[in-house]
Amino acid sequence: MLKSFKPTWMVESIYQISPEQLRQENIKAVLTDLDNTLIAWNNPQATEETIEWIELMKENNIKVIILSNNTRKRVGKVASILELEFVPNAVKPFQRGFNKALDEFGLKKDEVLMVGDQIITDIKGANHAGIASVLVKPILDSDAWNTRLNRFVELKIMNYLIKKNPDMKWRGSLHDRETT
Numbered sequence: 001m002l003k004s005f006k007p008t009w010m011v012e013s014i015y016q017i018s019p020e021q022l023r024q025e026n027i028k029a030v031l032t033d034l035d036n037t038l039i040a041w042n043n044p045q046a047t048e049e050t051i052e053w054i055e056l057m058k059e060n061n062i063k064v065i066i067l068s069n070n071t072r073k074r075v076g077k078v079a080s081i082l083e084l085e086f087v088p089n090a091v092k093p094f095q096r097g098f099n100k101a102l103d104e105f106g107l108k109k110d111e112v113l114m115v116g117d118q119i120i121t122d123i124k125g126a127n128h129a130g131i132a133s134v135l136v137k138p139i140l141d142s143d144a145w146n147t148r149l150n151r152f153v154e155l156k157i158m159n160y161l162i163k164k165n166p167d168m169k170w171r172g173s174l175h176d177r178e179t180t
Helices: 021-024 047-058 070-083 096-105 121-131 145-164
Strands: 029-032 063-067 085-087 113-114 132-135
Touching: 021 047, 029 096, 047 063, 047 070, 047 121, 063 070, 070 085, 070 121, 085 096, 096 113, 096 121, 113 121, 121 145
Parallel strands: 029 063, 029 113, 063 085, 113 132
Antiparallel strands: none
16 A cells, blocks of 8 residues: 555655666656755755756756646746746646656656655655656655655654554765665
């Protein structure tokens, strides 16, 4: 039952995912959560690291699309700054936002990767949609009020999954061995 929350990979940060790793997996597009995955939840400004990572993806013809449960206004503001396509109000973990992204951008499930910091929304949604997923550590230790309950539940689920799947370890890239 809880295996629907298990990510394909666990990587410490989205910035550790390289075009080479994505090509090895035949990934042509990255769906990324916004808050605490791509940028801090409480700051609409992207870091230099974020901008460099996005530029690297663009240079390598890997499409980056923000898939967020947040509003069009919030996501659109950041997407405009970063010059990215986006799907707001995605209602993750339901398939609606995932399907909209696939349809709107002409993507195939096996060529897409979802990256997010929450197993309840991002990972479960990707698994339900049949898309590979990467769980990343949140950029900040703090969360918006509406995410705090999810974090409490996620901790219980993660403890269970790690106990049942000793291979679930944080890594420095998609193909690295575990990190400390």
